[in-house]
Amino acid sequence: MALGVILLVRVMVVSLRKGKDMLYFVCSLRDEVSENFESVSLEVSEATAIRNFVSALRISQERKNGLLYSNPSDFSLYVVGSFDSTNGNLTPSVPKLLRRGFVVDGDGE
Numbered sequence: 001m002a003l004g005v006i007l008l009v010r011v012m013v014v015s016l017r018k019g020k021d022m023l024y025f026v027c028s029l030r031d032e033v034s035e036n037f038e039s040v041s042l043e044v045s046e047a048t049a050i051r052n053f054v055s056a057l058r059i060s061q062e063r064k065n066g067l068l069y070s071n072p073s074d075f076s077l078y079v080v081g082s083f084d085s086t087n088g089n090l091t092p093s094v095p096k097l098l099r100r101g102f103v104v105d106g107d108g109e
Helices: 001-010 045-065
Strands: 014-018 021-031 034-041 075-084 090-100
Touching: 014 075, 021 045, 021 090, 034 075, 045 075
Parallel strands: none
Antiparallel strands: 014 021, 021 034, 021 075, 075 090
C-alpha cells in the first residue's frame, strides 16, 4: 500500500508554457473497481505522468507490496483538469485516459 500512497501523494504536474505563465494538467489515479478517482496529482508532461505511473507499478511489483502490486489492472491514470500557477485557477475537464495499470513482465510490460 505504501507505494500506492507515494504515487498518489506525489506531486505530478503536466506543464504547457504560455509566455512566462505555467499551465499544469491535473492527474488522478482511478480505481476501476470502486469507480472513483483518487488523490489528485500534478506532472511535468503527459509522458512524465505515464513514466511515473509505470515506474510505480514496477517498483510495487519488485517489492511485492501494495494495491498496485496485488491489483495493478484495477488502476488507470487520467488527466482531469488544469491548474494555472499564475492566478490559481483550477479548471476541471472531461477525464482523459493516459494509461491503464498492468502486470510488469520480463520485457517491461
